[in-house]
């Protein structure tokens with residue numbers, strides 16, 4: 001079945017303005033169905049997530065539904081989906097938490113192919129703990145991250161490998 005470009009474009013009102021968008025992550029445009037769902041959620045009474053009262057239950061259901069939808073999209077488990085303010089903010093939170101257990105001599109592996117959101121939090125956590133940062137290089141000719149190099153980069157001292165799937 002051919003990918004119906006016109007139908008997909010039509011789902012995104014902002015694309016009707018005629019701009020060309022090159023940044024698929026930071027410059028994400030929003031589908032009309034999402035705009036409507038967010039507006040609907042914000043029009044309804046919600047509160048802190050709680051089973052004790054209706055607005056709280058609505059908030060619980062909204063978050064559970066969003067996690068289930070993302071898991072469905074990615075073929076993942078809802079319990080493995082974390083929602084937050086941004087990829088960078090979430091990664092900083094995780095890096096601070098994991099980095100608190102690192103010691104000098106520990107190693108973390110980051111890549112030169114990744115967006116800074118998945119590099120700088122780990123580098124700074126390593127600096128704070130005295131861990132060593134090791135870099136995976138990408139092949140400028142292909143734009144790929146050769147997997148073979150990880151055989152050398154990952155050692156018994158490795159505490160974390162950060163690479164975007």
Ligand SMILES: Cc1ncc(COP(=O)(O)O)c(C=O)c1O
Nearest residue numbers: 025026027086087088089115117
């Ligand atoms: C490829 C890529 N990854 C990650 C990010 C970081 O995302 P966030 O703005 O949610 O921290 C961006 C932001 O533009 C991006 O373009």
